[in-house]
Amino acid sequence: MSAPDRELLPWPAEEFVARLRAEGVQRYHDQHPFHARMHAGALSRRELQTWTLNRYYYQTRIPIKDALIVSKSEDPAFRRAWIRRVHDHDGDGPDSGGLALWLRLAEAVGLDRQEVASCRRVLPGVRFACDAYVTLCRESPLVVAVASSLTEMFAPDLMSKRIAAWEQHYPWVGAEALAYFRSRVPRARRDGEEGLAFVVASATSRPLQELCVAALVKKTEILWHLVDCVQMACAAETAAAKAAE
Amino acid sequence: MSAPDRELLPWPAEEFVARLRAEGVQRYHDQHPFHARMHAGALSRRELQTWTLNRYYYQTRIPIKDALIVSKSEDPAFRRAWIRRVHDHDGDGPDSGGLALWLRLAEAVGLDRQEVASCRRVLPGVRFACDAYVTLCRESPLVVAVASSLTEMFAPDLMSKRIAAWEQHYPWVGAEALAYFRSRVPRARRDGEEGLAFVVASATSRPLQELCVAALVKKTEILWHLVDCVQMACAAETAAAKAAE
Numbered sequence: 080m081s082a083p084d085r086e087l088l089p090w091p092a093e094e095f096v097a098r099l100r101a102e103g104v105q106r107y108h109d110q111h112p113f114h115a116r117m118h119a120g121a122l123s124r125r126e127l128q129t130w131t132l133n134r135y136y137y138q139t140r141i142p143i144k145d146a147l148i149v150s151k152s153e154d155p156a157f158r159r160a161w162i163r164r165v166h167d168h169d170g171d172g173p174d175s176g177g178l179a180l181w182l183r184l185a186e187a188v189g190l191d192r193q194e195v196a197s198c199r200r201v202l203p204g205v206r207f208a209c210d211a212y213v214t215l216c217r218e219s220p221l222v223v224a225v226a227s228s229l230t231e232m233f234a235p236d237l238m239s240k241r242i243a244a245w246e247q248h249y250p251w252v253g254a255e256a257l258a259y260f261r262s263r264v265p266r267a268r269r270d271g272e273e274g275l276a277f278v279v280a281s282a283t284s285r286p287l288q289e290l291c292v293a294a295l296v297k298k299t300e301i302l303w304h305l306v307d308c309v310q311m312a313c314a315a316e317t318a319a320a321k322a323a324e
Numbered sequence: 325m326s327a328p329d330r331e332l333l334p335w336p337a338e339e340f341v342a343r344l345r346a347e348g349v350q351r352y353h354d355q356h357p358f359h360a361r362m363h364a365g366a367l368s369r370r371e372l373q374t375w376t377l378n379r380y381y382y383q384t385r386i387p388i389k390d391a392l393i394v395s396k397s398e399d400p401a402f403r404r405a406w407i408r409r410v411h412d413h414d415g416d417g418p419d420s421g422g423l424a425l426w427l428r429l430a431e432a433v434g435l436d437r438q439e440v441a442s443c444r445r446v447l448p449g450v451r452f453a454c455d456a457y458v459t460l461c462r463e464s465p466l467v468v469a470v471a472s473s474l475t476e477m478f479a480p481d482l483m484s485k486r487i488a489a490w491e492q493h494y495p496w497v498g499a500e501a502l503a504y505f506r507s508r509v510p511r512a513r514r515d516g517e518e519g520l521a522f523v524v525a526s527a528t529s530r531p532l533q534e535l536c537v538a539a540l541v542k543k544t545e546i547l548w549h550l551v552d553c554v555q556m557a558c559a560a561e562t563a564a565a566k567a568a569e
Contacts, residue, residue, distance in 0.1 A: 142403060143395050150391035150462075155414040155423055158387060162414075165407060169400040178400055217395075 089285050096279060098292055099229060106299035107230060109237040113310040118240055120248025126313045127188050127249065131181075133309050136201040137302075138181050140209045142168045144216040144224075151221040160273065167266060180259035187256030204308035208301045215297060219290070222281040225274050226291035227298040232271035238263045334530050341524060343537055344474060351544035352478040354485075358555040363485055365493025371558045372433050372494065376426075378554050381446040382547075383426050385454045387413040389461040389469075396466040405518065412511060425504035432501030449553035453546045460542060464535070467526040470519050471536035472543040477516035483508045 090098065108114060116122055117130070145164040152158050170176020185195040194200065216224040238260045245257055282288045335343065353359060361367055362375070390409040397403050415421020430440040439445065461469040483505045490502055527533045 139398070142400070143398075146391050146395035146403070146407075149410065150388050150395060153384070153388075155387070155421070156418065158391070158410065158414050159416070162391075162407065162410060165394065165403065169403050169407075171404070173401065176400070 087285050089283060090288055092279050095282070095288050095291075096275065098288075099226070099275070099278075099295055100232070102292055102296050103230060103233050103299065106296060106303065107233040107237070108299065108302040108306050109233065109240070111303060111306045111310075113306045113313075114237075118244040118248075120244065122249075124189060124251075125316070126309075127252075128190050129313050129316075130306075130309045131185050131188050132190055132195050132200060133202055133205045133305065133312075135181055135185060135195050136198050136205055137209045137212075137305055138168065138178055139198065140213050141177070144213050147213070147216045148221065148224050148228075151224060157277070164270065167262075177259060177262065180262065184252075184256045184259055187252045202308045202312055204311075205305050208304040208308070212298065212301050215294060219294060220287070222278055222287060223290045223294045226278045226282070227294040228274050229271060229278065229295050230298050230302060231267045231274060234267035234271065235264050238267065332530050334528060335533055337524050340527070340533050340536075341520065343533075344471070344520070344523070344540055345477070347537055347541050348475060348478050348544065351541060351548070352475060352482070353544065353547040353551050354478065354482045356548060356551040356555075358551045358558075359482075363489040363493075365489065367494075369434060369496075370561070371554075372497075373435050374558050374561075375551075375554045376430050376433050377435055377440050377445060378447055378450045378550065378557075380426055380430060380440050381443050381450055382454045382457075382550055383413065383423055384443065385458050386422070389458045392458070392461045393466065393469050393473075396469060402522070409515065412507075422504055422507065425507065429497075429501045429504055432497045447553045447557055449556075450550050453549040453553070457543065457546050460539060464539060465532070467523055467532060468535045468539045471523045471527070472539040473519050474516060474523065474540050475543050475547060476512045476519060479512035479516065480509050483512065 089095070113122075113130070117127075122130075142165045145161060145168075149158050149161050149165070152161070166176070168177035170179055173179065182192050182196060186192050212227070215227055219227070242257050242260050242264075245252055245260075246254055278291055282291045334340070358367075358375070362372075367375070387410045390406060390413075394403050394406050394410070397406070411421070413422040415424055418424065427437050427441060431437050457472070460472055464472070487502050487505050487509075490497055490505075491499055523536055527536045
């Protein structure tokens with residue numbers, strides 16, 4: 080077998096998983112300086128609000144991109160499993176589900192629920208990044224769209240750290256308002272494992288595997304950029320306030 | 325107000341509904357000659373098989389186009405209501421839901437379940453028509469995609485007639501195998517009413533209303549063409565058998 084042929088062989092499962100994990104670990108937004116400040120208790124109430132309001136737009140894209148993923152599968156068993164993610168965020172009624180829990184968090188940090196729900200004040204860059212996530216899922220083959228969800232593998236640790244940090248540093252938010260983060264710890268673990276198993280089983284060629292890694296990298300860029308935009312907006316606001324003093 | 329301006333006013337709700345109903349009544353595939361023969365007991369076992377096998381491909385497109393419709397809505401309440409349609413067809417497990425019931429019907433008419441499920445023998449024209457339905461839902465605004473589902477308004481009568489006709493004329497199929505048709509009577513009524521209410525409330529301009537009527541017309545063409553293709557294939561097979569005698 081010549082060298083170019085060897086290059087086209089699919090990676091063995093362990094190597095493929097190791098590559099996905101390495102990209103995720105290296106690029107996940109848990110290392111973003113803004114999150115470091117959040118977890119060190121250094122954010123102002125205003126900064127927490129800006130993050131909460133903008134991140135809500137990301138939350139609203141999740142059931143939409145997951146319904147797109149459902150629509151891409153020819154397998155009722157896959158659809159039955161994946162549709163649970165839409166329910167996780169939309170809930171069984173107006174007061175249940177991830178979106179409702181996030182709006183409760185928004186109220187607890189002092190935001191107006193209706194204004195957050197309207198997404199009127201979402202930063203343009205946040206909108207671009209989150210819309211890019213929906214576009215990626217809409218335009219990619221099923222397995223690649225699923226691969227973009229694999230940041231879930233790194234979410235449980237971040238959520239656990241976040242719960243502890245908020246309880247310690249921002250007690251005024253109230254422990255009950257952290258219900259969304261709490262709900263995500265077991266669900267993100269389950270979702271990450273299921274997604275990884277599907278991607279490993281379904282990406283059976285090197286080009287597909289490479290597209291999966293690229294989708295995960297792009298997803299980490301989307302998450303990172305969201306926090307970048309929030310950080311920039313907070314910095315601009317702080318500078319403006321100082322200039323006005 | 326000048327005449328051109330008047331033309332651009334949206335139709336009042338009653339007129340809009342009347343136009344949708346008129347197109348549906350006039351074009352619905354209950355009047356297709358093949359269905360007339362089916363309900364008169366004139367189809368052979370082989371013809372029932374050809375219809376059942378090909379119509380299964382249409383059934384498989386339903387949860388896919390409904391997941392696309394879910395993905396188009398920004399409203400969790402709408403998504404919660406519409407996602408029920410995906411569950412209706414995919415079920416809670418491999419033996420429940422509309423697709424599983426259809427495969428039971430396929431076995432009852434003497435087809436191999438796996439072959440039907442594989443969709444290998446689906447006629448090209450049936451595939452084109454059913455794929456056009458998914459494309460219509462993928463590329464249309466939400467309300468227009470919903471309007472394409474309004475053939476449901478005419479389904480309960482057709483299903484009731486079909487159950488009676490099959491029990492009378494094709495008793496060898498077995499009454500239990502007609503469970504899919506039975507399940508659709510109340511569900512199609514509910515789905516048709518909900519869809520109509522949404523379309524009337526959401527198509528608030530004349531151009532949107534016209535797109536909704538056009539989508540319903542196209543959907544009737546899709547359903548009609550499916551039966552046309554089945555009829556042509558059956559006729560060709562009958563002619564070939566006669567020539568070989």
